Amino acid sequence: MTGLAAEVESDVPGGAPARVSTPQPGDARLGRLSLNQRTTARWSLREALDGARAAGLPAVGLWREPVAEVGLGRAARWVRESGLRVSSLCRGGFFTASDGAGRAAAVAANRAAIDEAAELGARTLVLVPGGLPPGDRDLAAARARVAEAVATLVPYARERGVVLGIEPMNPVYAADRGVVSTLAQALELAAPHAPDEVGVVVDTFHLWWEPGVHALLESSGERIVSYQVCDWVTPLPADTLLARGMMGDGHVDFASFTTAVARSGYSGDVEVEIFNADVWAAPGDRVLATMARRYVELVEPYL
Amino acid sequence: MTGLAAEVESDVPGGAPARVSTPQPGDARLGRLSLNQRTTARWSLREALDGARAAGLPAVGLWREPVAEVGLGRAARWVRESGLRVSSLCRGGFFTASDGAGRAAAVAANRAAIDEAAELGARTLVLVPGGLPPGDRDLAAARARVAEAVATLVPYARERGVVLGIEPMNPVYAADRGVVSTLAQALELAAPHAPDEVGVVVDTFHLWWEPGVHALLESSGERIVSYQVCDWVTPLPADTLLARGMMGDGHVDFASFTTAVARSGYSGDVEVEIFNADVWAAPGDRVLATMARRYVELVEPYL
Numbered sequence: 001m002t003g004l005a006a007e008v009e010s011d012v013p014g015g016a017p018a019r020v021s022t023p024q025p026g027d028a029r030l031g032r033l034s035l036n037q038r039t040t041a042r043w044s045l046r047e048a049l050d051g052a053r054a055a056g057l058p059a060v061g062l063w064r065e066p067v068a069e070v071g072l073g074r075a076a077r078w079v080r081e082s083g084l085r086v087s088s089l090c091r092g093g094f095f096t097a098s099d100g101a102g103r104a105a106a107v108a109a110n111r112a113a114i115d116e117a118a119e120l121g122a123r124t125l126v127l128v129p130g131g132l133p134p135g136d137r138d139l140a141a142a143r144a145r146v147a148e149a150v151a152t153l154v155p156y157a158r159e160r161g162v163v164l165g166i167e168p169m170n171p172v173y174a175a176d177r178g179v180v181s182t183l184a185q186a187l188e189l190a191a192p193h194a195p196d197e198v199g200v201v202v203d204t205f206h207l208w209w210e211p212g213v214h215a216l217l218e219s220s221g222e223r224i225v226s227y228q229v230c231d232w233v234t235p236l237p238a239d240t241l242l243a244r245g246m247m248g249d250g251h252v253d254f255a256s257f258t259t260a261v262a263r264s265g266y267s268g269d270v271e272v273e274i275f276n277a278d279v280w281a282a283p284g285d286r287v288l289a290t291m292a293r294r295y296v297e298l299v300e301p302y303l
Numbered sequence: 304m305t306g307l308a309a310e311v312e313s314d315v316p317g318g319a320p321a322r323v324s325t326p327q328p329g330d331a332r333l334g335r336l337s338l339n340q341r342t343t344a345r346w347s348l349r350e351a352l353d354g355a356r357a358a359g360l361p362a363v364g365l366w367r368e369p370v371a372e373v374g375l376g377r378a379a380r381w382v383r384e385s386g387l388r389v390s391s392l393c394r395g396g397f398f399t400a401s402d403g404a405g406r407a408a409a410v411a412a413n414r415a416a417i418d419e420a421a422e423l424g425a426r427t428l429v430l431v432p433g434g435l436p437p438g439d440r441d442l443a444a445a446r447a448r449v450a451e452a453v454a455t456l457v458p459y460a461r462e463r464g465v466v467l468g469i470e471p472m473n474p475v476y477a478a479d480r481g482v483v484s485t486l487a488q489a490l491e492l493a494a495p496h497a498p499d500e501v502g503v504v505v506d507t508f509h510l511w512w513e514p515g516v517h518a519l520l521e522s523s524g525e526r527i528v529s530y531q532v533c534d535w536v537t538p539l540p541a542d543t544l545l546a547r548g549m550m551g552d553g554h555v556d557f558a559s560f561t562t563a564v565a566r567s568g569y570s571g572d573v574e575v576e577i578f579n580a581d582v583w584a585a586p587g588d589r590v591l592a593t594m595a596r597r598y599v600e601l602v603e604p605y606l
Contacts, residue, residue: 238541
């Protein structure tokens with residue numbers, strides 16, 4: 001933590017005074033809080049690991065690109081030395097190419113991602129399904145290709161001890177990013193496989209609106225392999241990819257959603273993953289302080 | 304139709320050459336095509352009625368605001384004189400206020416809308432559910448209030464021969480415009496009532512992504528009381544309210560969706576409803592020519 005206390009104790013990106021005091025390292029309430037690297041997108045891997053440790057977080061969610069920047073071997077060593085858990089690796093997937101070459105390339109890329117997850121000690125590889133190929137309007141076929149690709153990857157992932165986590169994505173991304181649109185659909189895709197092979201990544205931003213989602217979460221049992229939190233804010237920013245908000249800044253009811261996740265039996269880490277230009281513009285330590293405060297206020301009491 | 308033929312025979316808003324020739328008045332393929340007024344938002348009611356007739360369309364979907372501009376009595380007379388069917392009136396709804404006064408006001412406003420629909424000869428009143436009240440995050444409760452409000456309005460609408468059409472809306476609007484997010488959910492809301500009392504408004508923009516939507520449409524029978532078409536385009540414009548595209552400009556597969564609607568037994572009009580700044584900037588007659596061409600190319604063959 002750097003800067004004056006007065007600076008740290010206002011929330012980013014909104015600037016409002018903090019509503020609760022910042023939990024300090026050693027606070028038991030931080031025991032499951034994980035920093036997804038994309039929340040502090042300007043930070044390198046080194047800065048993210050150091051920042052998470054300084055804030056007293058026990059875990060990080062890593063992304064392949066910043067890992068590649070420093071090299072996998074060095075990244076894995078840094079992670080081991082940090083003592084931090086790797087709650088997930090983002091991301092594999094993008095399975096929807098309709099041509100054979102595109103599909104083969106996706107399988108190869110995903111095998112590499114599985115290898116990286118194993119090397120980094122990440123139990124879960126997050127799979128973003130991918131959107132419709134250019135000019136292709138057959139959504140059902142694209143979804144079927146996701147199922148095929150997952151089945152192809154399962155033996156490889158199982159051998160390496162990596163769980164494949166299918167991430168259903170808000171329908172706003174159905175065309176261009178993720179053709180799997182609901183938790184119900186992701187659970188159907190996971191069902192043919194064992195829970196320690198294929199699970200679902202539950203993200204409040206993607207699923208908060210789904211009718212019946214609380215009951216579905218409660219009955220999801222071991223299928224939930226990652227819980228990611230951030231808020232749905234309106235109006236949406238011009239770039240919908242950056243439409244995520246700090247917990248509490250939008251419309252998501254974290255109490256009821258988190259309660260449902262907890263009732264499923266999920267006992268893993270809770271990643272804060274926020275794609276937001278204003279969050280990215282703020283100093284990383286202030287982002288971590290704000291997210292820790294919002295987490296202990298809005299999420300952790302319901303776990 | 305005004306302007307040079309060369310101008311009319313390129314598509315708006317994209318400007319590409321027309322792929323098919325423009326169907327002319329009397330063409331049997333236009334027998335179910337309806338101009339929703341919002342597609343030519345700059346046109347007054349008078350211009351919309353005249354424009355639809357000039358293009359050979361048999362129907363219009365009206366909006367309350369432009370009707371109010373000229374007065375209900377006069378609007379109803381113009382509609383009768385035009386010989387056009389009124390495929391729907393947009394819109395009632397906005398049922399989600401959490402306070403008693405807000406709910407009473409919504410019921411009163413919807414009774415007025417029902418009266419207007421009856422006077423205009425519109426069989427269906429389109430109901431936009433409404434979003435979350437400011438600061439309210441209880442989506443389940445907001446959805447329950449929609450069900451209550453619909454039940455309250457049914458006797459009034461039945462007496463006046465107006466069907467209430469619940470419009471499920473793309474989840475991108477769940478927070479601020481429509482808490483009913485799927486066709487499945489809208490059908491559940493309609494189920495307690497008779498099909499000639501409460502139905503569903505099916506809009507490709509809102510529902511194209513829904514898993515299993517084709518099978519659900521096919522089994523929806525008499526519940527479909529309006530079919531609206533437009534496309535889902537990417538990237539989304541900054542204002543998500545204006546994110547609709549001309550059929551064929553985006554990702555929706557109108558063939559499979561329309562086939563499913565037809566298999567339900569739906570035999571009503573097909574409204575083209577496009578909120579899009581570029582479409583609005585184009586001359587109305589060129590918008591109608593483009594939409595008629597796209598309709599006979601992409602939609603009508605599957606009805």
